Amino acid sequence: MSLGAFLRKAMGGQAPNMSQQRPAVGHGLLADARASQKLSRVGLAVLVAFATVLVTSSNAAADPAEFEDYPTAGRNADGRQELFVVGSDGALWHKWQTAPNSGWSSWNTLNGSLKKGRTPAVGMNADGRLEVFAIAPDDSIWRRAQTCPGCGWSAWAPMNGTAWSGSDLSVEPSSNGRLTLFVQGTDFAVWHIWQTAPNGGWSSWTSLGGEFDGFFGSPVAALYSDGRYAVFAVGTNDAVWHRWQTAGGGWSSWTSLGGDVRSVPDIGVNADGRLEVFVTGISNKTMYHKWQQGGGWSGWASLGGLEFDTWRATPPRVERNADGRLEVFMNKWVAGDVYHKWQLSPGGAWSCCWPPVGDQSDAFNGRPAVGMNADGRMHVFAVNYIGKMKVAWQLSGGGWTGWNPF
Numbered sequence: 001m002s003l004g005a006f007l008r009k010a011m012g013g014q015a016p017n018m019s020q021q022r023p024a025v026g027h028g029l030l031a032d033a034r035a036s037q038k039l040s041r042v043g044l045a046v047l048v049a050f051a052t053v054l055v056t057s058s059n060a061a062a063d064p065a066e067f068e069d070y071p072t073a074g075r076n077a078d079g080r081q082e083l084f085v086v087g088s089d090g091a092l093w094h095k096w097q098t099a100p101n102s103g104w105s106s107w108n109t110l111n112g113s114l115k116k117g118r119t120p121a122v123g124m125n126a127d128g129r130l131e132v133f134a135i136a137p138d139d140s141i142w143r144r145a146q147t148c149p150g151c152g153w154s155a156w157a158p159m160n161g162t163a164w165s166g167s168d169l170s171v172e173p174s175s176n177g178r179l180t181l182f183v184q185g186t187d188f189a190v191w192h193i194w195q196t197a198p199n200g201g202w203s204s205w206t207s208l209g210g211e212f213d214g215f216f217g218s219p220v221a222a223l224y225s226d227g228r229y230a231v232f233a234v235g236t237n238d239a240v241w242h243r244w245q246t247a248g249g250g251w252s253s254w255t256s257l258g259g260d261v262r263s264v265p266d267i268g269v270n271a272d273g274r275l276e277v278f279v280t281g282i283s284n285k286t287m288y289h290k291w292q293q294g295g296g297w298s299g300w301a302s303l304g305g306l307e308f309d310t311w312r313a314t315p316p317r318v319e320r321n322a323d324g325r326l327e328v329f330m331n332k333w334v335a336g337d338v339y340h341k342w343q344l345s346p347g348g349a350w351s352c353c354w355p356p357v358g359d360q361s362d363a364f365n366g367r368p369a370v371g372m373n374a375d376g377r378m379h380v381f382a383v384n385y386i387g388k389m390k391v392a393w394q395l396s397g398g399g400w401t402g403w404n405p406f
Helices: 003-010 028-036 042-049 049-054
Strands: 073-075 081-086 092-097 121-124 130-135 141-147 157-163 170-173 178-185 188-193 206-209 220-223 230-236 242-243 254-258 266-269 277-282 289-293 316-320 328-332 338-342 365-371 378-384 389-393
Touching: 049 092, 073 121, 073 130, 073 157, 081 378, 092 316, 121 170, 157 188, 157 328, 170 220, 178 220, 178 230, 188 230, 206 378, 230 277, 266 316, 266 328, 277 328, 289 328, 289 365, 328 365, 365 389
Parallel strands: 073 365
Antiparallel strands: 073 081, 081 092, 121 130, 130 141, 141 157, 170 178, 178 188, 188 206, 220 230, 230 242, 242 254, 266 277, 277 289, 316 328, 328 338, 365 378, 378 389
16 A cells, blocks of 8 residues: 555544644534534554655656646746646656657656645745645645756745635735735635745745635735736635725735636736636536736626536646737546637637647646647646546647647
8 A cells, every 4th residue: 555545544634724624514414514523543654654755855767557637837047948747646746848848758756655646736946946835635735846947856844824625725926925825724714925035935825814615715826017926716605705905905805706617717917917707607617717807807797608517527737828829728537638718819809619729639637738838839637437547738839739648
C-alpha cells in the first residue's frame, strides 16, 4: 500500500480549523457529517511517522502510472511552460519545456504525500521563482519554491493552519509581486495569507468571512486594473459573491453578483483590465458570464450553444490569447470532450459555437489546464478517462493539433 493510501485509510476525519473549531452551520446532513469528523489518533501517529515524506527534496525522474484529475500550468521567467499535477501515488509531478517554445522534459517527482483529486496552485515570485502550493491528506497546505528562477526546488514547508477538504487553492501576485493565497476554511469562510514582502516570509492566516457552498465554494482571486484584489466564491444560495480591497487597504463587505450557479467560477482579465466572471448555470445548463461595465457589473449573459452536465461538468478555465482575446475551455461531462469558445476581438463579442479542442480522439475527466508558449500559442493539458495526460496546442497558422500523449 502506498503512503498516500495508508494515510487516507488511517485518517478518521478532518483536521482542526485554521483558528478555532468551526461552529455548527445549517447545511443539513452534509453539515452534520462534517461537524462529526475528528482527526483520529492513528492518523496523527501516521503523519508524525511519515513527516519526512513531505520534506524530502528528491527529484528523480520517473513516469507515474496515472494522474488525478486537474493539472495546473505555470510559466518560468524565461518563457518555458511547466506543468504540475498530483499523481496516483499522491506525489506532485512536474514536467517543463527544455527551452522556450520547444520540447519537454520527462516527468519528475517533487514528492510529498498529497490529497488526490485536488488541484495544486502555482504562482511566480517577484524575482521570477515559481512557487507551488498543494493540500495534504489532513487538509494542511504545503508549499515548495524554486531556489532561483528556473532552478531546482526547496523542500516542502507547511503553511500552518488547514483547509477544508473540499477547497482548491487560488494564488495571485499583488501589483508589487507579493503572493497571496486564498482558500475556503473549515468554517466555510474564505481565508487568506500573504507574503509580508516580495519574495519574503508569510503572514498569519486571516479570515475574510462569509459562508460559502461546500462543493462549489472554492475562492478565486484576481486583480482589478488598479492593482486591488477581488475574490469571488459561490454562496450557499448558489449565487456568486465577491469582496474587494478598498483604496485604503481594507476590504469591502461581501456583495452578491447574483446567478444560479453550479460550478466554481473562473475569472478572465480583459485586455483593458476589466474582470469577467464565468460559471456554469443550473437552470438551462449553459455557460454564463458577467463583466465589469461602467463602474459596475453587467447582467448575466449566456454563452449558449452547448449544454453541460451541471453535476459532472468541470469548472471553466479562462485564459487570454496573446492578442488580448479571452478564450474559455470546458469539459462537458465526465469522460467527455474539451470544448472552447473565444472573443472575436479583445473585449468584444464571442464566437458563435463551441467546437471541441483537438480531434475528439479521446475522452477526458477533470478540468483542463491551459498554458501559453513564449510565442503566444496556447497549450491545453487534460487527463483522460484512464488517468493519462494528453496535450493539444494552437498551430502557428491557426487551428489546433489533435490530442497527443504527454
